[in-house]
Each structure stands twice: as structure tokens, then as C-alpha cells.
Amino acid sequence: MRFPGANADRDEAAYVLTGAPLDATTTFQPGTRFGPERVRKFAATYDDYDRRTDSFFSDLRVHDAGDVPAWDALDEYLDHLTAELRAAVIDDAVPFLLGGEHTVTWAGVRASDPDVLVTVDAHLDLRDAYDGNPLSHACVVRRCLDGYESDESSGGDHPTVDEVVVLGARTGSPEEWERADAPDVTVVAPEDVTDWVREFDGFGGREAYLSIDIDGADPGFAPGTGTMEPFGLSPREIRDAVRAVAPHCVGIDAVEVNDRDDGQAAALAGKLLREAVYSHADAR
Amino acid sequence: MPREQKQVRELQEGSYVMMEDSPCKINAYSTAKPGKHGSAKARIEGKGVFDDKKRSLSQPVDAKVWVPIIQRKQGQVVSVSGNDAQVMDLDTYETFTMRVPEDEDFTPDQNIEYLEYEGQRKVVG
Numbered sequence: 366m367r368f369p370g371a372n373a374d375r376d377e378a379a380y381v382l383t384g385a386p387l388d389a390t391t392t393f394q395p396g397t398r399f400g401p402e403r404v405r406k407f408a409a410t411y412d413d414y415d416r417r418t419d420s421f422f423s424d425l426r427v428h429d430a431g432d433v434p435a436w437d438a439l440d441e442y443l444d445h446l447t448a449e450l451r452a453a454v455i456d457d458a459v460p461f462l463l464g465g466e467h468t469v470t471w472a473g474v475r476a477s478d479p480d481v482l483v484t485v486d487a488h489l490d491l492r493d494a495y496d497g498n499p500l501s502h503a504c505v506v507r508r509c510l511d512g513y514e515s516d517e518s519s520g521g522d523h524p525t526v527d528e529v530v531v532l533g534a535r536t537g538s539p540e541e542w543e544r545a546d547a548p549d550v551t552v553v554a555p556e557d558v559t560d561w562v563r564e565f566d567g568f569g570g571r572e573a574y575l576s577i578d579i580d581g582a583d584p585g586f587a588p589g590t591g592t593m594e595p596f597g598l599s600p601r602e603i604r605d606a607v608r609a610v611a612p613h614c615v616g617i618d619a620v621e622v623n624d625r626d627d628g629q630a631a632a633l634a635g636k637l638l639r640e641a642v643y644s645h646a647d648a649r
Numbered sequence: 650m651p652r653e654q655k656q657v658r659e660l661q662e663g664s665y666v667m668m669e670d671s672p673c674k675i676n677a678y679s680t681a682k683p684g685k686h687g688s689a690k691a692r693i694e695g696k697g698v699f700d701d702k703k704r705s706l707s708q709p710v711d712a713k714v715w716v717p718i719i720q721r722k723q724g725q726v727v728s729v730s731g732n733d734a735q736v737m738d739l740d741t742y743e744t745f746t747m748r749v750p751e752d753e754d755f756t757p758d759q760n761i762e763y764l765e766y767e768g769q770r771k772v773v774g
Contacts, residue, residue, distance in 0.1 A: 436682040445679040448692040452705035455694070 368405045368463075368635075370413055370422035371429035378428035380642055381453035385446055385465040385472070387435040390501040391591045396623030400631070401432055401463040403589075404619065407628045408635030415639075418647040422639060425646045428458075435465070439500045443472045450476035450616070459645065461638060464620030466591070467502040470576045474509045477616035478524040480571035482509050485581035485603055487594035489537035489552065491544045502591075502621070506531065510549065526574070532558050532606055533581040533598040555598050558606060565609045575610050577603070577619045577637055579630045587633050589626030600633055604640055611641040612648030651718040651766065657691045658710040665717050668704040671697045672717035672766050680710060699769045719766045721773070726759045736761065745770075 368382050375381070384401025391397055413421045430453075433446050446469060450460040454476055462473045467490060474482060484490070484506060491510075495501035499513060512525045530551045537545065545552050553561045580590040583597030611617060619634040652667065660666055662678050673695030680691045693706045698719065708714065727735040727744060734755045737744045747763075749755050750772050762773045 433681065434684060434687075436684070438682075441679070441682070445681055445692060448677055448679045448694055448705075449707075451677075451694060452692065452707065455703045455705045 366402070366405050367429040368427070369408050369411065371427040372423050373426040373428045375428050375430065376456075377426055378453070378456070378458045379426035379646070380461055381428050381430050381458045382461040382463065382638075383430045383446075383449060383453075384432035384463045385435065385469040386432055387442065387465040387469050389435065389437065389439055389466065390468060390495070390498055390503075391466055392495070392501070392503065394591045394623060394625055396589075396625050397464060397466045397591065397621060398435070399624040400465055400620070400622035400634075403624055403628070403631040404463050404622055404635045404638070405429075407631040408639065411636060411639060415643045418643045420643060420646060422642065425642055427461075427642060439468070443468070443475075443500070446472040447475045454615075459614070460616045461642070462616070462618035462620075463634075463638070464618060464622065467505045467576070467578050467620045468500055469620060470505050470618055471500075471508045473576070473616045473618050474526060474574050475523050477572075477574055479526055479574035479615050481528045481530065481568050481573040482506065482526040482576065483530045483532065483573055483610050484576045484578060485532045485598070485606060486576075486578040487533060487535055487580045487597055488578070488592070489531060489534050489541040489545055490578075491541040491550070492538065493540070507544065527571075532561065533603075535596055536594055555596060555602075558598060558602050562602075562605045562609050567613055572615045573610060573613045574616045575607065575614045575618075575641065577607065577617075577634065578621045579619065579634050580621055582630075582633060587622075587626070587630035589623050589628070589630030590621050591623055600636075603633075603637060607637050607640050608644045611644040614641070614645060617641045617645075651720075652715045653718060654713045655716045656710065657693070657708045657712050657714055660691070660693060660714070660716075665698070665719055666693060666695060666706070667715040667717055668693075668695055668706050671700060671702070671704070672719060673697050673704055698764060698766065699771050717766055719764050722763055722765050724761050724763055726755045726757055726761060728757055729755050736763075747772075
């Protein structure tokens with residue numbers, strides 16, 4: 366099914382929504398392969414009209430490009446997904462990505478080449494490798510920040526971001542916290558996110574990419590995710606962060622939704638994506 | 650029209666393809682791996698040879714596309730006047746006017762190499 370309200374044709378789209386049902390490196394509970402379809406399904410009940418921005422979602426020229434089905438060779442898949450997302454960028458549309466595991470964010474970042482990556486996430490995702498795999502979902506922020514040296518085909522010459530802001534992080538390994546101590550990483554604890562949003566005043570003209578890992582929310586609100594981490598953000602806290610950051614974004618994703626709940630995680634992800642579209646369009 | 654038809658699967662990075670009626674040089678080519686349903690689709694990204702505009706194309710690998718036959722030619726600068734230069738084709742001795750690229754500095758008698766397709770020319774840096 367198509368994301369509700371994403372009725373625009375590809376050639377007139379301002380936003381191109383693409384599903385990336387990658388489920389290759391999930392480490393505890395799998396199921397992210399069902400994420401894109403589930404988010405579309407549970408977005409069906411949302412009103413087209415948004416009172417805050419006085420706009421109709423179906424007027425905002427969102428096109429649903431369907432899914433890019435995943436296969437085993439992660440490197441190749443990420444290259445192809447990047448190319449698919451870059452096609453939207455070439456046509457001056459903003460790519461919106463539906464995961465899939467968090468690894469797909471690296472394709473979104475490579476396609477849109479932002480200066481700053483903002484993630485909503487329980488985890489730092491700053492590992493250099495997890496289970497020996499540098500493309501694990503637990504390493505995605507590290508890839509976006511420091512690249513991928515072992516990529517022979519491009520000499521490791523992928524676009525990387527200059528700065529990362531992790532909203533709602535509450536767990537990580539010692540090595541990850543050490544990397545997070547560097548000046549190019551800002552970690553905002555769940556209890557400080559509201560203040561961060563209140564003081565947020567853009568990135569000085571720099572372009573951002575927003576990645577919403579649904580496990581940034583407290584698992585009580587979004588249990589359908591692979592690695593639940595208690596003491597998380599409330600949906601309204603994430604909503605306010607999305608409203609603030611989205612207008613500055615050249616790409617946005619919602620990831621790590623699986624099918625292991627009654628739709629709570631998918632419903633939240635879909636609603637946050639809609640908030641992002643309303644906010645981005647309203648600021649244009 | 651100097652062009653030929655090829656299957657998408659025959660294309661590769663560095664080769665040329667027509668996109669939106671413009672000859673483009675391919676800088677990225679990737680293929681989706683189909684499972685039980687659908688045929689393999691390629692995503693091609695290229696840049697206009699003469700207008701530098703980025704373009705993208707998605708087609709099944711067995712689809713036919715037009716490939717422009719772009720000639721690589723030698724010329725000699727006859728004279729320079731402001732941003733324009735008179736250049737002589739060293740094969741046909743035909744003389745034509747071309748815009749001096751911003752990052753180039755032409756001097757008379759200098760030999761240059763350029764790409765030509767349907768009356769459009771571009772100096773090879």
C-alpha cells in the first residue's frame with residue numbers, strides 16, 4: 366500500500382518517500398523488514414488536515430516510491446539505496462526514508478550530503494564494528510561521522526557529516542562514550558531534550574539530516590523495535606524535536622520499527638514522519 | 650543522429666547514455682537484486698556532458714536505451730577574442746567559434762582536445 370496522502374506523481378514531488386526493509390544485522394529482535402509496510406498501514410487513520418500548519422498532507426506533494434527490496438550484500442544494497450535516494454535529491458525533492466534497520470540512514474546521509482546529523486535514539490550507534498561488522502545498525506552514526514575506510518570501490522570517499530547530535534541517548538559502550546566526548550558529537554540525555562529543543566536556533570545555515578530511531582521513545586510507547594531501552598523519550602518530546610529540526614533538513618528517516626507490537630511503534634513513526642513533512646513544508 | 654541502442658546492462662560507469670534527450674556521462678551505476686518478483690532494475694546517475702546537469706534514470710536491465718556517439722577531436726586555437734576563441738578542427742580544417750571555458754586559458758596555436766556531439770563542443774580538461 367501507499368503511505369496515506371502520498372498521492373503526488375514522481376515528477377511533481379517535493380518529498381519522495383522510500384521504504385528500505387533491511388533486516389540484516391538486527392541484534393536482538395528482528396522484524397524491521399516489516400517496518401515500511403507497517404508504518405504505511407498504521408498511518409491510515411491520520412487526518413489529512415493539520416491545524417497547526419493549516420495544511421493538508423495530500424497537498425504537500427509527497428510521492429511514495431515504494432520499497433527498495435533488500436538483499437544480503439549490505440555494501441551493494443546500501444550503494445543501490447543511496448542511488449535511489451539521490452535520484453530524489455537530483456530532482457530537488459527531499460528524500461524520506463522508512464526503515465528497516467538503522468543502517469539505512471547511512472544511505473540517506475550519503476544521498477543528501479548534510480553537514481549535521483541529528484538522531485533520536487536510545488543508543489549512541491558509535492561503534493566502529495559490532496560482531497565484526499562495521500555496517501551493523503549499532504555503527505551507523507560512526508559511519509556517517511567517520512566514513513568507511515574499507516570501501517575499496519570508492520576509496521572510502523563517502524560523504525560524511527561534520528557534526529552529530531544524539532537526542533535521547535541513554536546507553537553505549539565505553540568506546541562509544543569516548544567517541545561521543547569529542548567536540549563533533551553532542552549527546553542530549555532524555556531529560557534534557559525539552560531544554561535543547563527550547564534553545565534550538567538552527568545550525569547556522571548548515572543543512573541537517575534527521576534520523577528517528579523509534580527506540581529513542583520509551584519502549585512503553587513503542588515496543589515494536591529490536592532493542593528496547595527503558596527511560597526513554599515521550600512521543601510529545603520527540604514530536605517537538607521533529608518540529609524544530611525538520612525545517613533545516615535535506616533528508617529525514619524513521620527506522621527500527623518492527624512487527625512485534627500492536628502497531629504502537631509504527632503509529633508513532635508514521636505520525637512523526639507526517640509532522641516532519643508538515644513542518645518542513647510550512648517553513649518553505 | 651549519431652547514437653546507437655544498447656541494453657541497460659551493457660552500460661557502465663564512465664560510458665555515455667542519453668537522459669532527458671541530453672548526452673550524459675555515467676558516474677554511478679547499480680543494480681537491484683530481484684527476489685521472486687520483479688525484474689532487475691538498474692539505477693543510473695549521470696552528468697550532462699555539455700550542461701553539467703545531474704540526471705538519474707531507473708530502467709530494467711534488459712531495457713533499451715540510446716547511447717550517444719560522442720567524438721573526441723583535436724583542434725588548434727586560431728585566435729582569442731574576449732571569452733570566445735576561433736578553433737580549427739585538425740581533421741577537417743573547419744573553423745568554428747567556441748566559448749573559452751572559465752578554467753582554461755587559450756593562446757593562439759595551442760592544440761586542444763574537445764568532445765563533439767551534434768554541434769555541441771566541450772574542451773577536455
